[in-house]
């Protein structure tokens with residue numbers, strides 16, 4: 001009984017008493033634990049510190065104080081797609097296989113082509129990556145993160161410029177991966193509709209700290225924080241009116 | 245080839261036009277390659293490492309980018325003249341001496357351009373490389389690859405500067421016919437002899453070379469910018 005409890009609770013990344021100051025902005029996270037094999041959602045308004053927290057997890061920034069534990073995660077097991085994707089001055093194909101090259105792995109042509117075809121990029125393999133449309137660029141950056149099968153992925157607003165169908169396809173793909181070989185995800189968004197359905201847990205950011213963590217329903221319906229309630233009600237009205 | 249040689253020969257009086265073109269190209273190519281190797285390495289290192297006094301180094305480098313070449317020529321002359329500290333090298337009035345002076349003039353330009361491109365490019369490339377799991381060596385290689393057009397452009401600018409320079413080359417090389425006479429110093433000589441039309445023809449030739457180089461630079465720049473989807 002205890003062992004199952006322990007494995008259930010084992011974490012991929014845990015931040016404790018982490019502080020980071022950037023200019024005027026102060027991030028302060030007392031305890032943020034991301035359980036292994038789960039899909040986590042970071043939500044919160046603009047400038048609330050979601051990206052900054054993600055960069056700390058990636059090791060792109062180092063904290064001023066506190067500890068960040070990464071359990072069994074080497075630098076090659078973890079990846080992040082950035083809000084504004086960085087694409088190499090090269091073709092779509094070269095961008096897609098870059099993480100494989102880094103690992104000395106040879107790309108399997110058929111697999112790469114199938115992946116591109118699944119998201120409507122099959123004709124664009126030889127196109128200059130930076131000439132793609134913004135949604136296509138986001139797709140490419142997403143596929144590039146998935147191709148080497150990392151164990152921890154941070155998806156920072158990467159779904160925001162994709163059409164609804166592509167978003168759905170990626171969601172399916174994510175759920176597919178979770179069924180076969182679960183990895184840990186952090187999906188950052190300020191759109192509730194993107195994360196509510198997908199995520200096992202949500203973490204609500206506000207002014208540089210995590211105001212609440214819990215399941216989608218816990219955050220949505222049970223939170224007593226006025227700020228969360230306000231954020232949620234606005235989101236509900238928006239997605240409600242969009243559907244009708 | 246012979247016909248052209250005769251044709252060009254009949255166009256010019258006895259200033260050694262062929263040799264001047266050969267010397268110009270040899271000197272410019274050598275000094276550009278040398279300066280590129282040193283300047284690119286220094287520019288990247290300057291971006292990569294921080295150390296006390298770095299801002300001063302950057303400022304000094306910016307100043308050197310605009311130093312009058314003739315001043316560099318004078319300094320190099322004093323260094324390599326027979327009684328100078330580097331007199332034992334015996335490179336005064338040789339192409340090697342000219343390459344040394346030119347390298348000193350162009351290196352700060354290439355270094356400065358490399359540095360400013362690197363400052364703009366490197367942070368994003370480093371973050372990206374980190375997310376892709378690249379190690380240090382792979383990150384450095386990636387950075388150079390991502391900057392390759394800009395680096396070509398810096399090299400071309402250096403080359404353009406090199407073929408058009410007169411003062412330093414005159415001081416250090418001595419404008420010896422068939423030996424250290426370049427296209428620009430030949431023009432200076434032709435002018436002093438009052439043979440303007442030949443000077444102009446040679447000048448036109450230089451202009452054509454500069455134009456070709458600019459086309460090349462433009463072509464590279466276009467390749468980078470035109471395809472981008474902003």
Ligand SMILES: Nc1ncnc2c1ncn2[C@@H]1O[C@H](COP(=O)(O)OP(=O)(O)OP(=O)(O)O)[C@@H](O)[C@H]1O
Nearest residue numbers: 022023024025045046047048049050051052053190
């Ligand atoms: N390099 C920097 N210099 C100064 N301020 C910064 C820097 N990076 C981030 N900040 C500030 O830190 C705050 C948090 O930024 P962060 O990118 O983490 O927000 P976010 O929650 O991801 O917002 P968004 O939803 O808009 O992406 C912002 O107010 C931003 O202005």
Ligand SMILES: [Mg+2]
Nearest residue numbers: 050051052083
């Ligand atoms: Mg952000």
